[in-house]
Amino acid sequence: MKPVLRGILFKSLLPYMLSILAGFFYFGCTPDENELGRDLLPAGDNIFVFYDTLDNLSTSTITGKPVLISENPYNPQTSRLFLLGNMRDTLSGFSKADIVTQFNAASGFTYGPNMTVDSLILYLYFTETVMKKISPLNIKIYEFTEPIYMDSVYYTDYDITGKIGMNPIAEKTVLPLDSTVYEFVITYQGFINKFINPPVDTLFKSDSLFKEYFNGLYITTDDVSEGGFLSKIQLANSLTKLSIKYANDSTGVDSIPGLNYVWSTFTIDAYSSQKINIFQHDYAGTAIAPILNNPDSQSPVMYVQGMTGLNTKIQLRNVENWMDSGPLAINSAKLIFEVLPESLSGISYDDLPDRLILYTDLGDKGTEPLYDYVIDQAAYDGRLKAVSEGVFFDTTYQYSFNIGLHYQNLISGKIENRDLVLQPYDQKISNKMVKLWSNFYPTQGGLRLKIVYTKL
Secondary structure, eight states, X not given: XXXXXXXXXXXXXXXXXXXXXXXXXXXXXXXXGGGTTGGGSOTTOOEEEEEESSSSEEEEEEEOOXXXXXXXXXXXXXXXXXXXXXXXXXTTEEXXXXXXXXXXXXXXXXXXXXXXXXXXXXXXXXXXXXXXXXXXXXXXXXXXXXXXXXXXXXXXXXXXXXXXXXXXXXXXXXXXXXXXXXXXXXXXXXXXXXXXXXXXXXXXXXXXXXXXXXOOEEEEEOOOSSEEEEEEEOTTSTTSXXXXXXXXXXXXXXXXXXXXXXXXXXXXXXTTOOEEEEEEEXXXXXXXXXXXXXXXXXXXXXXXXXXXXXEEEEEEOOHXXXXXXXXXXXXXXXXXXXXXXXXXXXXXXXXXXXXXXXXXXXXXXXXXXXXXXXXXXXXXBOBOEEEEOOTTSOEEEEEEXXXXXXXXXXXXXXXXXXXXXXXXXXXXXXXXXXXEEOTTOSSTTSEEXXXXXXXX
């Protein structure tokens, strides 16, 4: 072999040779993790790195708590999205999202004698379907029969029992396309007659009186045995609206005999139209059912799912050991969750939630953010990341959280609650699910709490 070629080959192989040598050195000289770096420090300094996967963490999969979902009149968002549809599969069971919404009085609508309605149509703007394998769903529109208000708050478990009409006012089977408007022609005469024979015609001039008369709409889908879809609807978009084609003596033109039909639009906006998303889940027949809300299950897998479906509860244990060891300064504390490989989970890496969020679990009082999240969301992290362990190792995926401030306050006694809950960051508009290794995973490394601290 020519010297030049030998030199090129040596240079190309050099990084691999060095990594192999480093590996032999590492496994032959593994330091005690609790003593890592002490020989490099001046006398009197005391820094430790502490890893613990099993003894300091307790995990279980729990049902997600209802979250505030209604429109906020003090922070209106015209681009806000609401989920509609249902889906069923053997992995995540059954999930469903329904919508309750109002529509506003139309300034251009003029009531008059000899009122007749030619067409009444609800338009819904579908922006995106959030599952890849879809099948058609029959969408039904009902009249809502109880008032809802902009100054009230509503949660994802809002109970509609006894609050909807007996018959659908419109229905249509849809296989949704992204960025598409679908028309739902209202044919139920009982609802149409409300425009023809109102108790007083002045209600069309007052938005508050109008909404006491037309309480709103309930939008739902027929349940499926398999498949289905979940789509994002932009309710405050100008393309989403209720339009009426009508005529009466006030719309007539003297020079034209007969009826003169005109169109008027009742909008659904972000400022004065309340909107509610209602979420449901059923995990019967899935691997989730036996471990859900069962802290004694000792499952090696824990689940997190959007639409308030599944959360993971984490308890930080043995905190007394830290508190009793004297004053400590937590330099960093990182809680790391490792994702099951795609071959085991059945979930493509492309379909995983982009970000998770960790809260303090307050029980019946809900949740609250950790100090670390409030102070610096970027450093707090929680985003899905690919982690490569080197040339000879497979790439794994993780969610990690920097919770140093929270842990410092915990061992200092300023925080007594040790329970945390792991949720999707965007759970109001996503049903995505991820499987994570729990503290019962038989091999260390799947779930871990990594702490760097200084003894004072």
